[in-house]
Amino acid sequence: MKIVKIQVLRGPNIWSIRRKKLIQMRLDLEEVEHLPTNKIEGFRENLERLLPSLISHRCSEGVEGGFFQRVEMGTWMGHVIEHIALEIQTLAGMDAGFGRTRETKTPGIYNVVFSYIEENSGIYAAEQSVEIAHALMEGRDYPIQECIQTLKEKRERERLGPSTGSIVQEAVARNIPWIRLGRNSLVQLGYGVNQQRFQATITGKTSSIAVDIACNKELTKKMLEEAAIPVPSGDLVSDEEGLERVIQKIGYPIVLKPLDGNHGKGASINVKDWETAKDGLVHAQNYGNRVIVERYITGYDFRVLVINHKMVAAARRVPAHIVGDGEKNIQELIDKENLDPRRGYGHENVLTEISVDKDTNELLEKLHYTLHSIPKKGEIVYLKSTANLSTGGTSIDVTDMIHPENITMCERISKIIGLDVCGVDIMAENLTQPLKESGGAILEVNAAPGFRMHLAPSEGLPRNVAAPVVDMLYPQGKAFRIPIIAVTGTNGKTTTTRLIAHIVKNNGYRVGFTTSDGIYIQNTMLTKGDTTGPLSAEFVLKDPTVEFAVLETARGGILRSGLGFSYCDIGVLTNIKEDHLGISDIHNLKDLTKVKRVVLDSVKKDGWSVLNADDAYSMRLMPDLDSKIAIFSLDENNPHIKKFAKEGKITCVYEEGFVTIKKGDWKIRIAKANNIPITMEGKAKFMISNVLAASLATYLYGFEIEDIANSLRTFIPSAALTPGRLNIFKFKKFNVLIDFAHNPAGYEAIEDYLKNVEATKKIGIISGVGDRRDEDITECGKIAGRMFDYIIIRNEKHLRGRAEEEINGLIISGIQESGRDVSYEIIPKEIEALKHAMSMAEEGTFITALSDVVSNAIDLVQEYQNKEILEEGK
Numbered sequence: 001m002k003i004v005k006i007q008v009l010r011g012p013n014i015w016s017i018r019r020k021k022l023i024q025m026r027l028d029l030e031e032v033e034h035l036p037t038n039k040i041e042g043f044r045e046n047l048e049r050l051l052p053s054l055i056s057h058r059c060s061e062g063v064e065g066g067f068f069q070r071v072e073m074g075t076w077m078g079h080v081i082e083h084i085a086l087e088i089q090t091l092a093g094m095d096a097g098f099g100r101t102r103e104t105k106t107p108g109i110y111n112v113v114f115s116y117i118e119e120n121s122g123i124y125a126a127e128q129s130v131e132i133a134h135a136l137m138e139g140r141d142y143p144i145q146e147c148i149q150t151l152k153e154k155r156e157r158e159r160l161g162p163s164t165g166s167i168v169q170e171a172v173a174r175n176i177p178w179i180r181l182g183r184n185s186l187v188q189l190g191y192g193v194n195q196q197r198f199q200a201t202i203t204g205k206t207s208s209i210a211v212d213i214a215c216n217k218e219l220t221k222k223m224l225e226e227a228a229i230p231v232p233s234g235d236l237v238s239d240e241e242g243l244e245r246v247i248q249k250i251g252y253p254i255v256l257k258p259l260d261g262n263h264g265k266g267a268s269i270n271v272k273d274w275e276t277a278k279d280g281l282v283h284a285q286n287y288g289n290r291v292i293v294e295r296y297i298t299g300y301d302f303r304v305l306v307i308n309h310k311m312v313a314a315a316r317r318v319p320a321h322i323v324g325d326g327e328k329n330i331q332e333l334i335d336k337e338n339l340d341p342r343r344g345y346g347h348e349n350v351l352t353e354i355s356v357d358k359d360t361n362e363l364l365e366k367l368h369y370t371l372h373s374i375p376k377k378g379e380i381v382y383l384k385s386t387a388n389l390s391t392g393g394t395s396i397d398v399t400d401m402i403h404p405e406n407i408t409m410c411e412r413i414s415k416i417i418g419l420d421v422c423g424v425d426i427m428a429e430n431l432t433q434p435l436k437e438s439g440g441a442i443l444e445v446n447a448a449p450g451f452r453m454h455l456a457p458s459e460g461l462p463r464n465v466a467a468p469v470v471d472m473l474y475p476q477g478k479a480f481r482i483p484i485i486a487v488t489g490t491n492g493k494t495t496t497t498r499l500i501a502h503i504v505k506n507n508g509y510r511v512g513f514t515t516s517d518g519i520y521i522q523n524t525m526l527t528k529g530d531t532t533g534p535l536s537a538e539f540v541l542k543d544p545t546v547e548f549a550v551l552e553t554a555r556g557g558i559l560r561s562g563l564g565f566s567y568c569d570i571g572v573l574t575n576i577k578e579d580h581l582g583i584s585d586i587h588n589l590k591d592l593t594k595v596k597r598v599v600l601d602s603v604k605k606d607g608w609s610v611l612n613a614d615d616a617y618s619m620r621l622m623p624d625l626d627s628k629i630a631i632f633s634l635d636e637n638n639p640h641i642k643k644f645a646k647e648g649k650i651t652c653v654y655e656e657g658f659v660t661i662k663k664g665d666w667k668i669r670i671a672k673a674n675n676i677p678i679t680m681e682g683k684a685k686f687m688i689s690n691v692l693a694a695s696l697a698t699y700l701y702g703f704e705i706e707d708i709a710n711s712l713r714t715f716i717p718s719a720a721l722t723p724g725r726l727n728i729f730k731f732k733k734f735n736v737l738i739d740f741a742h743n744p745a746g747y748e749a750i751e752d753y754l755k756n757v758e759a760t761k762k763i764g765i766i767s768g769v770g771d772r773r774d775e776d777i778t779e780c781g782k783i784a785g786r787m788f789d790y791i792i793i794r795n796e797k798h799l800r801g802r803a804e805e806e807i808n809g810l811i812i813s814g815i816q817e818s819g820r821d822v823s824y825e826i827i828p829k830e831i832e833a834l835k836h837a838m839s840m841a842e843e844g845t846f847i848t849a850l851s852d853v854v855s856n857a858i859d860l861v862q863e864y865q866n867k868e869i870l871e872e873g874k
Ligand code: ATP
Pocket: 232, 255, 257, 261, 262, 263, 264, 265, 267, 269, 294, 295, 296, 297, 298, 301, 385, 386, 387, 388, 425, 427, 443, 444
């Protein structure tokens, strides 16, 4: 058994629209193909021993233990591996529950698909589940605990921290999309111009100056003091003289801490004599020359969280500690405390495990204790100097107990410092009395306060403190998405995408669009290349200037990692034709339909699917779609169009030379095809088809007929604007057409166009694409034989795994099948083939170059054109 490939899916995909995060593992069962689990000695017993918790997997039996029953009865190893991969993730604290295992058309090769929570853990689970299956078959031991620990470690390295995670979760609950920017906790909410960003609990709105103020404890204290808010009296010192002066003023006990320290580093608390004070000064000066000396306030540590200048939660924080029982030593008491099931690895649980570190040792030393000392019964020994949860501290929610005066005070503090997400640290006996009465004081104000103590306090009510953050970033009614039109299909995607983008742009939107030529914002190409996958979609959705996205969404990206967006407003399917068959387990048009429909399944419920009524496979999809449906056709009498009209629905048709929207039977004519340059005076039917798709999609979005018409009239096909899409170059004697057709449907489209072209001789330059099926290459040859009088066969730049002779052989047999006696020759290099065709052209010849590297072909032809113009001038 071996893993052929592991893919990480991150968006709506062929397995599921809703479950975006899936691992897809291609598995070659090899010898195990003939070994269902009931034929393997002791398999079920070994499995049950290693992973007893699999009992909870009901599987298709639908009862507890159902999966074990299936193993007993005999099931395939791929299926077992899927369940193992899910279970080990669950055991590592990542509740993953969705799985599918399907045989591919290649015998013995399976796709094992299962959900993951964190990508790298998912990949690791895939690899280990195969390892585990091997061990179980061979009756070997497998170190399951180590595997689960590794999964946890990978999870911690990858996953968002608890504060960031809670905000993302709240956003998701509101259907707000999010994108992680980089590897850390910087997150984008929303799309394009409507995006907001945050990192942990710093938002895009957090004022930088406010953070600076909060980080300077002395300045903060001064500003608060001037606003009549109680702070510990004291001053900054940098030497013993200064220290003495301050102590004379405020008296003991005191606290010494570095001016801009954190996590309690360098702090000496409750200092009562001169010797200790001097030591404290030295200690604090390890972190900076200037040291805060202030009165020691008695009481407890409280944290009040203020978001958007409203108090949202308050907690009392207790540093990690143990309570003596007069018997166990400190280490034993720590171990006992760590057994608390709420304490887990990293951030996985409500509480964090207590570890012994330098801080702990220093604290114990001060008490003249070691880890082996046995504290008295009831004695509290603090193990950390600060109450941070991440070092094992605990928290108690006290939100409902805080006095209104204290609430007002904290809200004022957040305004005074200017922090939108603000953590106020208070030392006081309680918060139920106003600080003035309790004698408490504000110790400091924190930017980026952690949320975990409020989200999951160890005692008291958990508070959803993420909600007010999202409320602040997206107040009611504020948009978080931008409109998305996604275009898929076998042919015409790029052209339709460009047309739609052109219409959108002319309606005053700043449009970002992706195509197989590159990514554009407005008229500027920002990256070149085949950019029709999820990362390119994300590129556009991340751009803070983009108001509207039009996304060419091709098969490759969907299969590789799913869509780059969770849903779209309008999905356009141009057609489903033979291309790319035999690749990635897609063997026929039905398989291909499953891939393309992912785009339509991602259309929101009240959005539109735009389908081609002239395309049989598209029409078969209709009953399965959840969105609203509108269709287009080159033929007004197409039966589907007639049915739609009868039902009063919206369609778009080509009739009497017009591109026309129909609502029921009412016609709204947009424009005459003759006036739409991309249709080549109406001669290129397939371009009319693309125009229908684009017109219908934009009409459904809500654009005015007039605006659509104007845009169609100003979309000028040219080598610059639409390279390789029906570009015609006129010479004195002959014409050259450069087009990107590369599959039977594309060839037929060209054939249809050429019927309308008058020429004395039609020369074609064609080639076969190596990774396509034999029959598709032959079919292209056959169509070429029908439409050309003379053919030059060239080769593609990339042969994609086949020999030249083999591809050419298929093309030639196709030409012969056409039944016409067409002569041909072979010139491997595209440029040479083109030069040759132009040199043999006579008066009235029409050369059609079905091109591979379009830009090179265009450059050459333009160079020849320029030469001709120059010569004419002489
Ligand atoms: P953190 O990053 O954990 O918030 P920090 O380095 O910013 O810590 P402070 O918050 O100023 O430092 O102090 C850490 C802890 O020391 C406080 O939570 C409190 O328990 C104690 N402490 C600080 N100043 C005083 C004081 N004036 N009176 C009593 N205790 C104090």
